[in-house]
Amino acid sequence: MGIQFRLGPNDHKQVEDFLSREHAGTDAITLDTKAARHQAAAAAAAVEAGLRVYWEPAAERLADEGFGLDKLPLWTGRPYGINALAEDRSARAALVDLTVEKHPALVTHVTAPHFYVTDERTARLNVDLAERTRLAVGKDKPTRAVITVSTAAASRLGTTFAADLAAEYAGAGISDLEIRFSPLGGDDEGIRKIRTVFGVLDQFREHDLSVTLGLSGNIGRAAVAMGHADAYSVGLGMLERVNHAQTMARLRKEPDPDKEQGGGAVGGIYLSRLGSTVSAKAAQQLLNHTDIRTRVGCRIGSCRNSVTGPLDNRWAHYLHSRSSEMAETLRRPQQWRGAMEIDRLTEAISLRDRVNQHYLSDDVHKLRTRTLRSLIDEIEHEQQQAS
Known part of the structure; x- marks a missing residue:
């Protein structure tokens, strides 16, 4: 698993x-x-x-x-x-x-x-x-x-x-x-x-x-x-x-001959506490702001020595943050995991609302919360069905 x-x-x-x-x-x-x-x-x-x-x-x-x-x-x-x-x-x-x-x-x-x-x-x-x-x-x-x-x-x-x-x-x-x-x-x-x-x-x-x-x-x-x-x-x-x-x-869609075709898509930067992979521009705004950066930053793996570690190596950060959060979930008994997910998603919604209001500029896509709220409702529904 x-x-x-x-x-x-x-x-x-x-x-x-x-x-x-x-x-x-x-x-x-x-x-x-x-x-x-x-x-x-x-x-x-x-x-x-x-x-x-x-x-x-x-x-x-x-x-x-x-x-x-x-x-x-x-x-x-x-x-x-x-x-x-x-x-x-x-x-x-x-x-x-x-x-x-x-x-x-x-x-x-x-x-x-x-x-x-x-x-x-x-x-x-x-x-x-x-x-x-x-x-x-x-x-x-x-x-x-x-x-x-x-x-x-x-x-x-x-x-x-x-x-x-x-x-x-x-x-x-x-x-x-x-x-x-x-x-x-x-x-x-x-x-x-x-x-x-x-x-x-x-x-x-x-x-x-x-x-x-x-x-x-x-x-x-x-x-x-x-x-x-x-x-x-x-x-x-x-x-x-x-x-x-x-x-x-x-x-x-036919490639534009006037544009270079190499390079491919660039991955975003994963901010675990937000439960979101954001653009480099959004990540820079959040991780460079002292009000919020310790709330959304990373202090494990290759990021342990710098709160702005996700900006330094987005690939290594993505790997160790995604895998470590999954390992933490799997270490807990199955009956605890639903509550863990509700806590995680609730915190992510609160943080998303906060950064949208105070820390992301108008030219950066705001973080929506519908999926997170839907997941909370579904988990609570399953818990009620099982009780």
Whole structure:
């Protein structure tokens, strides 16, 4: 149990150093789709620490036209058609063989190819691909499945379908599964969506599957604390929410030839007491202000010698702060964790309101609190139901 970190193209050295020193609270790492060949040392450090190592095939990005798809390892010259794959067993076999072939040597599990779930056909296609992957790999390594599912579809198909799907994955011999809901995450989620997500996770855990809530910050942490998931995953200062439609829209947008295409996205800076990953500008305003910086700063790991440590090395800070808070949750008995989450979220709401009012300039995005309040309400609801 714990937190799983999904590496970006340039995160491997920070992750290698972190795992070589400490790893309490960390459950696994996921190597980058395109840069995995450069991340062998980070993978080796994870294996030595007894953690799981995954790789992200990113097949779900290859079902539509887009730019830069030729750089993805599973690209074969044209998008994959869901209907064609569902009807053609040889096409499914070829996709599985290519996926297995492209996996880096140091992974501990093989991740099956998967596509965005909007209906029953895609959901059952993913089950077939997962089982075929398990059979292709044999007993060499376990197979891991990933489901990226539309939250609207999850609500429309209902808990009965979720239970049936969970049974199908269990029947296919899959024991390790990551579920990503799209869209989910950020600071503006309501109780109904969170309750639907937790209900779907429960259906899978009832079949003794090891379930990760994928790419989800505060909701993922609460899901683990409340026993709805065994782990949650994030990037390093990013990938704390999922929006498949936005991701695909970016892929379909032709790159601007007048702009440099290198570099990629820059991760934010995680401030644990706020329960928020903020921009560098917002972090500077808070950590440079003597009224508030000790309330939102960090004094552990590489930040122990400076209250402004998160600004000095945002990657190392993100790793040690996220993993240490998860380790602290897991050290407590299960029956205490709900109260711990309520206390954490209540403090974060109070601090967010304070920094919004007094310490963030007008040109910086204010921190919303709807998701945190929804989580508190849901936890209290579950506590009342259990009493």
